[in-house]
Amino acid sequence: MKDQSRKRHIAKTITWRIVGTIDTIILSWIISGDPMIGLKIGSAEVVTKMLLYYFHERAWFKINLSKEGEVLESRKRHIAKTFTWRLIGTVDTMLIAWIISGDPLTGLKIGFAEVITKMLLYYFHERFWYKLNYGLSKRNKEDI
Template sequence: MADVSYKRHIAKTITWRLVGTLDTILLSWLITGNPLTGLKIGFAEVTTKSILYYLHERVWFKINLSKDGRRLESKKRHIAKTITWRMIGTIDTMTLAWIISGNPMAGLKIGLAEVLTKMTLYYFHERIWYRINFGLPNREVD
């Protein structure tokens, strides 16, 4: 039987990418003043962020940060995942925004704005997925 966690991570990747792309498009449009630039940056991220997010999920699935053999309590784990993902995502966004807009300050502004919006959105995305058993054996949710 195949590891069903792969299906879960792919589903999480898709749902997060939808939320993240919409956020990036809106922020990029507002910061650059150009809706086409916002769309270009948002759609460029679909590929890079999907790959990076999937890899991030696989790494975190294997990480056990506990002292007594039990997984780190879910809210602390989700906060740690949020921070590590945002660092990766922000660097990717700033780089793409700079390349696409041709303006390093636009890349920096978009990346900094995303730190606030994306960390909040990602935390709630994690909390929602924590309550969903798709791709996992039955478990109790705390």
């Protein structure tokens, strides 16, 4: 069971990073006006975001948010995960964008722009994975 959940979390990490990196590259390019800055920011984020996302997934796997003993309904849980991940991801993006562009304002602009796009993309990514049984030995609420 434990190995299966790790495989699932690694697969989710990789698929989310692909979606997230493409979004970051496009937003960074549009905001900075320089496609190379977009590529540099997106490339730098790949490693930091994969590590942060993996640990975020592991933490949420261990958290059993419940209301009077019942596991929190999946949509509410996914919304809560979306907000916690977005906070972590946005701070990471702002710092990387600031370092690469040399301009803190560019970092802030990119970070704020991606709050909206990434939250929507992340929510749909979570819903997609919720419907998949990959990495789950059996489907029960503790696995989600």
